[in-house]
Amino acid sequence: MSARLGFPDLGIGIGLRTPHYRHILDERPKIGWFEILSENYMQTEGRPMMILDQIAERYPIVMHGVSMSIGSTDPLDTEYLRELVRLRDRVGARWVSDHLCWTGVHTHNSHDLLPMPLTEEALAHVADRVRAVQDLLGAPFILENPSTYVEFAGSTMPEWEFLSRLCENTGCGLLLDVNNVYVSSRNHGFHPHVYLDALPMDRVVQFHVAGHTDNGDHCVDTHIGPVIKPVWQLLRYAWKKGANASILLEWDAEIPSFDEVRADALRARRYLS
């Protein structure tokens, strides 16, 4: 198995967000790559796409979705998937990712990343759908570990086992969000190293780092503020275990200037040496 499933190491990137469009178009700042939220450039032919086309001419683009609903028992949305592939081909996205989650059922869409019961039935169900998506993409699909706030009474395995077996069964890759590992560890009371120790690091195609909100009795994955040191340390830990993959900073709320976001992303270098 080649590292990162053969996908390139793009270095350090940041999530493409609208407050930074003007700066990026005018200043062409130095940054390894941009990750887009796929759905922001779907169901549109207008201004978002006009801007993305310009940015994609100058920077590598990776697509990260929030709406595939890979774990839902509703049928896969073929119209959505076809549009996803068209967008991938249009901007030359290096890979396509989404979350291990479901967003709705019985056609009622919550637009949230809802947690999966971690059962044999769910694993088989998700694996079937990952294979179908990969057939359509003609490439490995990359799945992110989500932040979760509940656990199911019927779960029979931890999330790290679920993801590891999913990788093994389908050949998919991992988008390892170390902030989500931290948030879930706080919410569910496990040690984040236990999670990271169990994952197949050669499947990690990409990292996410981000800020979160610590409410004391629980943490929420808000992508707000700078990345805290314990999350950077989880990145270092995973990196030392062999997951030398592209790194992406997500900052989605109270977004500061591009330079400030970029500076926080580049802090990753301190933890990789």
Add this chain to the structure above:
Amino acid sequence: MSVREEQSQPAPVEGGSSEEFETERASATPKGGEGCDGCDHRATKPRRKSRLPALNPPLETTQHWFIEAITHPGTIESGMRKAQKIVGRGRVVTDGPILDAVDRMRIYHYAYRARLVECLADDYPTIQYAMGADRFERLASDVIDALPSRKANLNGYGRVVIDYLQRGPGEDGGRVPNRRFYADLARLEWALVEAVHAAPVPALDLPALQAIPIEQWGDVRFTPSASLRILRFDYPVNRFLQHFREDKVPSIPRAKTTATAVYRQGFAVWRMDLDLNMVDLLDALLRGETLGAALAPLEDRLDASHVMAWFMAWVRSGFFATVR
């Protein structure tokens, strides 16, 4: 034939959104920022653990239970009670190290509504201003319950506000005070959203228009640009929106028939007030009628030189993609 002053071409006003670029729609978390900060729990110690039996329903049943619970319009407690019939007696989710199962579910219950309210507030900032934040949130919440999202993508979800407000007086939307004003304002704000997302198409230019021999003018047909919307209103909502953008603190106006064109050139979205003769003409052209047929009902009301001036302005503004 004389032409009233207001039939002359009004100056278009830029303003598709209050930001240069629209804000993010898809994201992993509501932009409210604090996750469950808006909900009312603050557990400080573990509650008594549930003694109900653990359930492991089939995946579809579990998901049905979950979506019913978190989308319930009341509290999460009432949502979970109502959803219980789907799975029978027992626990679907577990208590955590600090939060119990209900408080854990509350995080999702809060996030569901917060994300969609935020989405509608992004699309309808002027309605939010006109109603006030609290009333707008109640409206948005009612809309979400009456017309939940059925699509993977949120870009088009905001259309439901118009559908809701245009319902009859006996239905949900009919209970909103000043409903017809808000319905008009919603149509204008939604047209701005649609203009942002419309495909860019090369616009018909003046030389192409001027190259048409005068004797052929009656037979020409125009194809509109993808972003062009011609809107008639019962209230002067474009002026209201403009005053809002200029921080002039407008109040809800009296009814008055008005019309506005919304369109995009490059990145910029524009609004142009139209008089009703212009609207009749543009509506007919957009239906695919020839210029001659479109002008016929207006012949005794319009002056040819004004019509030519209108077309020059409309072409300069990129209203049309082609002429044939």
